[in-house]
Amino acid sequence: SGSQVLVASATPQLYALKVSGTLTFTNWTTCVSARSIVVKNGATVTCAGPFNDTFDMSNRVWFAASEAFALESGAKINVNELGYGTATNVITTGSGYGPGKTSWDGGASYGGCSFNKNPYGNAAAPLDPGTSGGSMSAKQHFWAGGGAVYIDCPNAMVTINGSITSDGHAGGDWSHGPSTGGAVYIRTKRFKSSGATITAKGGNRAGRASS
DSSP: OOOOOESOOOOEEEEEEEEEEEEEOOOTTOOOOEEEEEEEETTTTEOOOOOOOOOSSSEEEEEEEEEEEOOOOOOOEEOTSSSBBBBBBOOOBBBBBBOOOOOOOOOOOOOBBBBBBBOOOOOOSSOOOOOOOOOTTTTOOOOOOOEEEEEEOTTSSSOOEEEEOOOOOOOOOBOOEEEEEEEEEEOOOOSEEOOOEEOOOTTTTTEEOOO
16 A cells, blocks of 8 residues: 556566556556456556657556456546646647647647547547647647556456546647547446546547547
């Protein structure tokens, strides 16, 4: 309880995993796999970020369970503003980062057209992180898009009672375009939930969540 763990490479399949502190994923191919996974009340799961176009979708949260996955009430998976973009202390201008980027201060797109760009990603299997908005001010950074969450449990029971948030940023002012929400993809045939919150909101609620 209260521990902080960074996982940087895929695990072998574990028998059972209980997360009770803070678990941070780094690297796109990092998958935590077990027969049974429980994210306990008070625990936080997140990923490293944000990242730019130099890296091919650098980080995400990826769980795989063969029998059961549970996110308890009070537990959270939070990848808000951990998609394409820059950290708040990185000052830059231009069209932003990510496949849905637009020009200068325009809002990015994902899951719906925005400004002069078409949507990207797969509505049935949303896996892509959110795109940052652009900036036309030399004193601003790119607001980052939401990160990506993949809960891969095709034959397992998935229970979501906590929160999963993959939100982008609504934007700042006329010189600072909004970013998009990221992706929440829950792949399962058996799903139950009570009191859960699942969001992938952007400046115009542009993002995707699917189960």
